[in-house]
Amino acid sequence: MSTDISYTPEEIAKILKISKFTVYELIKRGELTAYRIGRKVRVEGADLEAYKQKSKGLSTSTPPLDPSAINEELVHRHRLTSDESLVICGQDIVLDILTRYLEKQFPQVHFLRRYIGSIDGLMALYRGLANVVTAHLWDSDTNEYNTPYVRRLMPGHQTCVINLVYRMEGFYVAKGNPKNITTWGDLVKPEVRYVNRERGSGARVLLDEQLRISGIKRQDILGYGEEELTHLAVASKVARGEADVGLGIEKVAMQFANLDFIPLHKERYDLVMRLEDVERPHFQALISILRSSAFRNEVQGIGGYDISQMGEIIAEV
CATH class of the missing domain: 3.40.190.290 (D-Maltodextrin-Binding Protein; domain 2)
Incomplete structure (x- = not known):
């Protein structure tokens, strides 16, 4: 699976063999990182792979967030999952x-x-x-x-x-x-x-x-x-x-x-x-x-x- 492309929640559901609603719940809880383009939700291939590895209990190669970017990331997630x-x-x-x-x-x-x-x-x-x-x-x-x-x-x-x-x-x-x-x-x-x-x-x-x-x-x-x-x-x-x-x-x-x-x-x-x-x-x-x-x-x-x-x-x- 390429990590250079993005997926819709529907495509994620098919890949993981779960319901679309479960995908939205994962995004809402911050377990699966997503972003928006207008009203459309997208998940990067790298973020999907990171979620799969995390679910298996494995570490990922994703670099840690820069401390200066942590607050911005938390705000983004809060807006997506709450607002x-x-x-x-x-x-x-x-x-x-x-x-x-x-x-x-x-x-x-x-x-x-x-x-x-x-x-x-x-x-x-x-x-x-x-x-x-x-x-x-x-x-x-x-x-x-x-x-x-x-x-x-x-x-x-x-x-x-x-x-x-x-x-x-x-x-x-x-x-x-x-x-x-x-x-x-x-x-x-x-x-x-x-x-x-x-x-x-x-x-x-x-x-x-x-x-x-x-x-x-x-x-x-x-x-x-x-x-x-x-x-x-x-x-x-x-x-x-x-x-x-x-x-x-x-x-x-x-x-x-x-x-x-x-x-x-x-x-x-x-x-x-x-x-x-x-x-x-x-x-x-x-x-x-x-x-x-x-x-x-x-x-x-x-x-x-x-x-x-x-x-x-x-x-x-």
């Missing part, structure tokens, strides 16, 4: 719109999206692998959304919880609801096939909490072990007749002409970030976007969301 990249976790389309607004305001910043569930998002925030995450986790003991989970999953770390939207969770069923599915108890009907969400998602937590409260055994639900990773995939499976019912948000059901939606639970869909980050420019811009009429009108226009508390600080945990 020029921001990881946002969550799956809702509202986050795609929010990211677009942020990209317009900060064209030099690389915004990364991770399409993962609520609990995995909070764990990524705790581990320093994400900057902003979403959560819609209902706690049956307190009848509260998100803050009880933030306290448990972010021990010793102060966070800020800001509302994005409210959404309606409910059942996706075939048009006309031929199996007459309206309550949690109907999921154990012998002829009803359920399609589930993955563990750690807000929909899965809501289901499991409701089953616990109702005294329903999960093993009595046909299809409980069959998991999909998105609301869209769940709705699609019901729409194709491969399942009779699944749990998800109303907005997704609106995209299928042959589905009905049975509303069950209004949920609070929040953004969670570290409290220490809130005063930084990117995060202040994010909050300003949430409170802007342009963003609010665009989200309201696509339907299926309650924006009455959008941008409000729900709690500092």
Whole structure:
């Protein structure tokens, strides 16, 4: 491998046989040196080779930094890993719109999206692998959304919880609801096939909490072990007749002409970030976007969301 050429993160991912996101994480943590040309990230062949040798526990021939250049190098890395990249976790389309607004305001910043569930998002925030995450986790003991989970999953770390939207969770069923599915108890009907969400998602937590409260055994639900990773995939499976019912948000059901939606639970869909980050420019811009009429009108226009508390600080945990 030549050390005189540069590589894109995608090319690095293929060479190392890892995901592109992992490459960005290595760059973010300063383990793999990178630089920017405009909005494009590049890695020199020599830096890639140095990373590979370091990973093997070998020394490299790269000369040490001149002491006078150390501060400059640290500043460069800080800008790349902290000021020029921001990881946002969550799956809702509202986050795609929010990211677009942020990209317009900060064209030099690389915004990364991770399409993962609520609990995995909070764990990524705790581990320093994400900057902003979403959560819609209902706690049956307190009848509260998100803050009880933030306290448990972010021990010793102060966070800020800001509302994005409210959404309606409910059942996706075939048009006309031929199996007459309206309550949690109907999921154990012998002829009803359920399609589930993955563990750690807000929909899965809501289901499991409701089953616990109702005294329903999960093993009595046909299809409980069959998991999909998105609301869209769940709705699609019901729409194709491969399942009779699944749990998800109303907005997704609106995209299928042959589905009905049975509303069950209004949920609070929040953004969670570290409290220490809130005063930084990117995060202040994010909050300003949430409170802007342009963003609010665009989200309201696509339907299926309650924006009455959008941008409000729900709690500092």
